[in-house]
Amino acid sequence: MVEIPRGFVFHRPGVWEPRTLIVSGTEPRIETASMSCPGCGCPAELADHAIDAVGRVTPSVVCPKACGFHALVTLVGWSDR
Numbered sequence: 613m614v615e616i617p618r619g620f621v622f623h624r625p626g627v628w629e630p631r632t633l634i635v636s637g638t639e640p641r642i643e644t645a646s647m648s649c650p651g652c653g654c655p656a657e658l659a660d661h662a663i664d665a666v667g668r669v670t671p672s673v674v675c676p677k678a679c680g681f682h683a684l685v686t687l688v689g690w691s692d693r
């Protein structure tokens with residue numbers, strides 16, 4: 613389990629920031645997050661992951677650029693966003 617603090621994704625690796633997706637259909641708003649890969653800093657969208665009330669993300673996060681990062685992550689501060 614890797615704890616990811618909140619921060620600005622494009623400023624440094626290994627942080628998350630909230631995203632709200634507006635989509636049409638029965639679920640008009642999705643509360644999700646983006647994170648920057650702790651390994652290489654590239655942004656990873658978590659819209660296709662579940663985030664529970666305390667910020668645990670499932671399934672595990674794999675770096676979009678395949679730098680080798682692959683871990684279960686917790687978004688620290690998710691409940692305070």
Ligand SMILES: [Zn+2]
Binds near residue numbers: 649681
């Ligand atoms: Zn990476």
